[in-house]
Amino acid sequence: MPKHQPLYREILKKSFRxxxxxxxxxxxGFFAGLLGNGxxxxxxxxxxxxxxxxxxxIGSYIPPIYQKISFLASLKTxxxxxxxxxxxxxxxxxxxxxxxxxxxxxxxxxxxxRKALKGKSDFRECFLSGLKxxxxxxxxxxxxxxxxxxxxxxxxxxxxxxxxGGKWIALPLxxxxxxxxxxxxLVVSFLTxxxxxxxxxxxxxFFESVKNGLVTFKDNWLVSVExxxxxxxxxxxxxxxxxxxxxxxxxxxxxxxxxxxxxNSAAAFWIVLALMLVVFGLLTVLVGSFMSTWNLxxxxxxxxxxxxxxxxxxxxxxxKAIPAYFKVK
Numbered sequence: 027m028p029k030h031q032p033l034y035r036e037i038l039k040k041s042f043r044x045x046x047x048x049x050x051x052x053x054x055g056f057f058a059g060l061l062g063n064g065x066x067x068x069x070x071x072x073x074x075x076x077x078x079x080x081x082x083x084i085g086s087y088i089p090p091i092y093q094k095i096s097f098l099a100s101l102k103t104x105x106x107x108x109x110x111x112x113x114x115x116x117x118x119x120x121x122x123x124x125x126x127x128x129x130x131x132x133x134x135x136x137x138x139x140r141k142a143l144k145g146k147s148d149f150r151e152c153f154l155s156g157l158k159x160x161x162x163x164x165x166x167x168x169x170x171x172x173x174x175x176x177x178x179x180x181x182x183x184x185x186x187x188x189x190x191g192g193k194w195i196a197l198p199l200x201x202x203x204x205x206x207x208x209x210x211x212l213v214v215s216f217l218t219x220x221x222x223x224x225x226x227x228x229x230x231x232f233f234e235s236v237k238n239g240l241v242t243f244k245d246n247w248l249v250s251v252e253x254x255x256x257x258x259x260x261x262x263x264x265x266x267x268x269x270x271x272x273x274x275x276x277x278x279x280x281x282x283x284x285x286x287x288x289x290n291s292a293a294a295f296w297i298v299l300a301l302m303l304v305v306f307g308l309l310t311v312l313v314g315s316f317m318s319t320w321n322l323x324x325x326x327x328x329x330x331x332x333x334x335x336x337x338x339x340x341x342x343x344x345x346k347a348i349p350a351y352f353k354v355k
Contacts, residue, residue: 033338034252034256034340037327041320041324041327044323051135051138053131053149054132055315055316055319056131056311057130058131058134059315059317060128061129061132061167130153130156132167133159134156135152135319135323136226137155138152139327140226162222162232162235166235170215170217174211174215181200216239216243216247217236217239219329220239220242221239223325224242224329227330227333242332246339248339249337249339253325261317264313272306279298279302279305282298282301283299
C-alpha cells in the first residue's frame with residue numbers, strides 16, 4: 027500500500043463500509059461500547075467529570091442501587107438486611123454477565139474487523155475469538171480502569187485540600203496534577219487498545235503485548251492523537267444528528283399525546299409514552315452500536331497500518347511537504 031495515500035480518509039471509509047455491510051457486528055459493538063475504553067478521548071471527559079468533584083466523597087464510588095433499598099432494611103437475615111443481600115446478588119450477577127459480554131464482544135469485534143478486511147467472517151468465529159482472548163482483554167481493561175480511576179482520585183486530592191483548608195497553593199497544584207493525570211490516562215487508554223490488538227491480531231502473550239503496545243504508542247503517538255481527534259468530531263456529529271432525528275421523530279408523538287389529552291384517556295397516554303420510549307431507545311441503541319463498531323474497526327485498521335509501517339501522521343506529511351512549496355522551479 028503506497029505510503030502517500032491519505033491515511034485517515036482511507037481508514038474511515040473502509041471501516042464505515044465494513045461496519046455498514048456487516049450489521050451483525052453491531053451486536054458486538056453494542057456490548058463492546060459498554061467498556062468505554064475503545065475511544066481514548068472518553069478518558070478526557072471522565073477526568074473532567076470526576077476530577078475535583080468526587081474528592082474525598084468515597085460514597086460517590088458506591089453503586090447507586092444501594093441508595094434505593096432502604097424500604098427493605100427492616101428485613102434481616104444472619105444479621106444483614108435482606109435488601110443488601112438481594113441487591114448485592116443481583117448487582118454482582120448482572121455486572122458479571124454484562125462484563126462477560128462486553129469483554130468477549132470487544133475481542134470479537136477486533137477479530138471480525140480484521141477478517142472482514144481480508145474476506146468473510148461469521149458471528150460464531152468472532153465470538154469464539156473473543157472468548158479465547160477473554161482473560162487477556164479483561165486484564166488489559168481491569169488494569170486500565172484501576173490506573174485511570176487512581177489518577178482521577180489523585181487529581182481530586184489538591185482540590186480537597188483547598189476546600190478543606192483554603193490554601194491557595196493547592197489550586198495550581200490541582201491543575202498541574204490534572205494535566206499529568208490526563209496525559210497518563212490517555213497513554214493507558216491507547217495502551218489498552220494496542221495491547222488488545224496485538225494479542226488478537228498478532229497472537230502476542232500478555233506481557234509481550236503490553237510491552238509492544240507501549241512501543242507502538244511511543245513510535246506512533248502523533249498518529250494516535252490525530253485519530254482520536256478525528257473520531258471525536260465524528261462521534262460529536264453523530265450525536266448531533268441523533269438528537270436532530272429525535273426532535274423530528276417527536277413531532278408525531280406530540281400529536282398523539284395531544285389526541286390522548288383531548289380524549290382524556292390515561293391508557294392512550296401511557297401507550298404513546300411507551301411507544302415513544304421504545305422508538306427513541308431503538309434509535310439510540312442502533313446509532314450507538316454502529317458508532318462503536320465503526321470506531322473500533324477504525325482503530326483496528328490503524329493498528330494494522332502501523333504494523334505494516336504505512337501509518338504516517340498528517341502533521342508530519344504536511345511538514346515534509348512544506349519545503350517543496352518554496353523550491354524554485
